[in-house]
Amino acid sequence: MADTLRRLTNTSSFSVLQAKLESWQKEYHVSSSVISCDQNLNKCCELIELTAKIQGQLFAILNLTAAEGGQYAGVDTLKTRLLPWLGTCFSMARPSVTNDTSLQLIQDSVEKDRMIRELSVSHENDMQKMETQLCSTRIQLDSIRAELVDAQRELDETKNKSATTLLATEDEILQLRADLQSAREQEDTYKRKMESLEEYECQIRMLRDEVSYLSTEKAMLQQRLVRSRSPSPLPRLSHSSSPRRSESPTRAQLTNSSRHARLLSRFSDLYAVERLEAQTILRRYIDDLEMVQKIIFIAVVESFKTAKLAYRQFKLRVRKTLSASHYGPESLEDAAVDYIVRNLDLYDVQASVNDVINAMNVNPRISFPPEVDFVLISTLIRETCRVAFLMQTLDPPLDLAFASDGELYNDSKYRRSYDSEFTAPLVFYHVWPALVEGNAVMVKGEAVTRRGALWSRSRSRSRSSSPVRARSLSPTRNLTYKSKRSLSPERLTASHL
Numbered sequence: 001m002a003d004t005l006r007r008l009t010n011t012s013s014f015s016v017l018q019a020k021l022e023s024w025q026k027e028y029h030v031s032s033s034v035i036s037c038d039q040n041l042n043k044c045c046e047l048i049e050l051t052a053k054i055q056g057q058l059f060a061i062l063n064l065t066a067a068e069g070g071q072y073a074g075v076d077t078l079k080t081r082l083l084p085w086l087g088t089c090f091s092m093a094r095p096s097v098t099n100d101t102s103l104q105l106i107q108d109s110v111e112k113d114r115m116i117r118e119l120s121v122s123h124e125n126d127m128q129k130m131e132t133q134l135c136s137t138r139i140q141l142d143s144i145r146a147e148l149v150d151a152q153r154e155l156d157e158t159k160n161k162s163a164t165t166l167l168a169t170e171d172e173i174l175q176l177r178a179d180l181q182s183a184r185e186q187e188d189t190y191k192r193k194m195e196s197l198e199e200y201e202c203q204i205r206m207l208r209d210e211v212s213y214l215s216t217e218k219a220m221l222q223q224r225l226v227r228s229r230s231p232s233p234l235p236r237l238s239h240s241s242s243p244r245r246s247e248s249p250t251r252a253q254l255t256n257s258s259r260h261a262r263l264l265s266r267f268s269d270l271y272a273v274e275r276l277e278a279q280t281i282l283r284r285y286i287d288d289l290e291m292v293q294k295i296i297f298i299a300v301v302e303s304f305k306t307a308k309l310a311y312r313q314f315k316l317r318v319r320k321t322l323s324a325s326h327y328g329p330e331s332l333e334d335a336a337v338d339y340i341v342r343n344l345d346l347y348d349v350q351a352s353v354n355d356v357i358n359a360m361n362v363n364p365r366i367s368f369p370p371e372v373d374f375v376l377i378s379t380l381i382r383e384t385c386r387v388a389f390l391m392q393t394l395d396p397p398l399d400l401a402f403a404s405d406g407e408l409y410n411d412s413k414y415r416r417s418y419d420s421e422f423t424a425p426l427v428f429y430h431v432w433p434a435l436v437e438g439n440a441v442m443v444k445g446e447a448v449t450r451r452g453a454l455w456s457r458s459r460s461r462s463r464s465s466s467p468v469r470a471r472s473l474s475p476t477r478n479l480t481y482k483s484k485r486s487l488s489p490e491r492l493t494a495s496h497l
Contacts, residue, residue: 005061013054020047209254253334253395255341260394264435266387267398267443270300270380271432278377285372290448293431295366296380300433302359303381304400306352307388314347315340341393352385353378398442401434403427414447424449 391398434445
């Protein structure tokens with residue numbers, strides 16, 4: 001028994017049986033459609049033969065073991081284990097199906113085998129297609145990766161170039177800023193030089209006028225001196241004689257043309273600059289553009305009226321002051337005008353501004369919020385008063401053309417505003433007055449023309465026909481203004497002339 005068991009152990013029959021089983025399983029799963037039924041049966045029979053050989057050796061060992069145990073040893077074990085197992089293994093069970101059922105099962109099995117083969121073939125085709133697509137996809141992926149690498153490399157190169165360009169651009173920007181700053185400084189320097197040059201030229205013109213005037217006066221004095229030394233009696237001057245024109249031009253007459261051109265330009269600047277600034281300020285408090293333009297127009301008209309009255313009063317005081325000591329060759333009228341031209345800073349413009357504001361406060365054509373004041377447009381009023389005062393020193397003087405709402409539109413005096421009805425014949429209201437010299441229009445004004453302007457004007461007047469519409473003065477309107485110069489026209493004396 002020991003020798004038989006040793007031989008069975010050395011031959012490793014069970015290991016060979018297990019290896020064959022595993023090999024058969026692997027081949028069946030890997031290439032089940034390639035191995036035929038005969039091959040499977042041969043493998044199965046081979047395994048059965050090997051199992052039978054092992055069982056034969058085991059039965060030999062069983063026989064030897066039972067012989068060594070004697071006649072009765074191991075009987076119980078054989079009865080309880082071996083014999084029942086043999087009866088179970090070699091017993092034949094009765095068939096539970098009929099012949100027809102068996103044939104049907106065989107047909108179904110064949111059909112299933114056929115379907116399994118077809119599915120296997122289609123599966124293999126699909127797998128081949130998928131492998132082909134996978135290969136093509138891998139090729140495309142490799143090309144895309146290569147393109148991505150190239151794009152990344154180009155991006156890095158572009159970044160490096162951009163960084164270099166950015167550094168150079170920043171340096172250029174800094175250099176350009178420095179150049180711009182130096183250019184602005186040079187421009188400011190040139191502007192200051194130009195301003196000083198204009199001042200020098202103005203002073204030169206004034207000095208030339210002074211020299212011309214003094215030369216003329218010197219010539220007159222020399223003539224008088226020659227006449228006084230001559231034996232003929234000198235005619236006596238009479239203060240009661242009518243004023244005569246000066247034989248030599250005064251400074252006012254010499255600078256009349258230049259002052260005329262400068263004042264025309266200044267009047268145009270009032271329309272283009274100060275008027276728009278005043279309009280912007282008023283639009284913060286008044287939404288109606290028509291009322292804002294009316295306020296500005298009335299302010300300009302009242303400024304001219306007040307400046308003309310102030311000029312007449314100033315001129316009367318100057319004439320009264322000069323009449324006691326005037327013996328010059330020019331007339332008293334020319335001497336007064338010449339004095340006013342030389343001493344324009346004596347004009348009390350703030351008093352005129354206050355008079356204009358007071359006149360506007362009681363004007364019935366203006367509706368203005370009570371919480372604000374006309375002092376808001378005092379800059380426009382002050383500059384207009386100055387220009388109007390200077391215009392009265394010209395020969396002939398410049399003045400505003402007469403204007404009334406509802407008048408017939410005159411193309412030679414006005415130009416229509418952008419929101420006008422260009423076929424309307426009547427003026428609805430005025431935006432800016434026209435400047436005239438006698439009957440000649442020097443600068444055109446601006447007017448708004450609408451159809452039915454006269455009817456609309458009469459209707460609006462009938463609605464606002466209250467007898468007194470005095471505006472309640474706000475605390476800012478009660479402020480009194482002092483002149484910047486201590487020397488007013490009322491305090492003129494002969495010592496200041």
